[in-house]
Amino acid sequence: MPGMFTLCLADFVTETFGAATWDEIVTHAHVPNGVSPHLHIAMADADDLDVLALIDATRSVLGLTLQEAADSFGEYWSCIYAPEVAATVWRTFGSARECIERLDDLRPGLDATVPSPFRYDWQDERTLMVAYTSDRGLLDFYVGIVKGVGTAFDEPLRVRKLSSSGVEVVFA
Numbered sequence: 001m002p003g004m005f006t007l008c009l010a011d012f013v014t015e016t017f018g019a020a021t022w023d024e025i026v027t028h029a030h031v032p033n034g035v036s037p038h039l040h041i042a043m044a045d046a047d048d049l050d051v052l053a054l055i056d057a058t059r060s061v062l063g064l065t066l067q068e069a070a071d072s073f074g075e076y077w078s079c080i081y082a083p084e085v086a087a088t089v090w091r092t093f094g095s096a097r098e099c100i101e102r103l104d105d106l107r108p109g110l111d112a113t114v115p116s117p118f119r120y121d122w123q124d125e126r127t128l129m130v131a132y133t134s135d136r137g138l139l140d141f142y143v144g145i146v147k148g149v150g151t152a153f154d155e156p157l158r159v160r161k162l163s164s165s166g167v168e169v170v171f172a
Contacts, residue, residue, distance in 0.1 A: 004085060006051050012076040013058060021061065029057035048136060055138075066140050074144025078152045096153040097171060100128070100146055128169040129162075143167055 013022045031050045059069045083090045093099035104118060119131040132142050143161050146169055150157035158170040 004081075006054060008077050008081040008085075009051075009054060009058065009073060011081060012073055013062075016072075016076070017062065025054060025057045025061045028061055029053040052136065067143070070138075070140035070144035071147055072144070073141060074146070074148040075151055076148070077145050078148025083152065093153075096149050096155040096157060097128075099149050099153065100130075100169060103145075126171045128171070130167040130169060131165055132167060133165050137164070139164060139167065 010022055013025060029050070031053055055069065058064070059066060062069070064072070089105050090099075092105075093102060101120060121129040121131075123129055130142075130146075132139055134142075139161060143159050146159045146167065147157065150159070156172040158168075160168045160170075162168055
């Protein structure tokens with residue numbers, strides 16, 4: 001999994017809830033030294049089990065459901081983290097629609113295991129069906145990121161998880 005996911009999670013928790021909360025999450029997750037040294041490199045691969053343990057610990061410590069955690073993370077990722085870390089690519093997105101269709105553009109240069117590319121199927125001019133295949137079961141985080149994209153571009157979206165690999169996005 002890309003190290004940037006964990007770096008973003010750490011930034012989100014630290015900036016929103018404080019460094020002590022992140023330390024508590026790391027302790028709860030039983031991840032040595034907070035993160036493995038390679039997680040400090042956003043483009044590197046992070047251990048899936050460490051990342052999943054940090055996600056579970058974040059939910060537990062903050063008392064959030066999976067979707068609440070995913071939505072909060074997605075909002076932070078889309079509105080703060082990605083526009084800063086991937087500024088060159090992010091600035092090329094002119095709308096939520098373009099950003100969602102081009103999320104794969106943020107992957108080049110990653111030396112990490114990433115899910116297969118998104119597959120898009122437009123049902124009509126407002127409804128996009130997205131197929132997202134990930135063995136990690138993190139579709140809820142994709143849903144949160146897409147919701148956050150709508151916020152980042154100030155465009156109302158209705159985003160709905162349909163299955164373990166399918167998402168419907170309806171543009172206003």
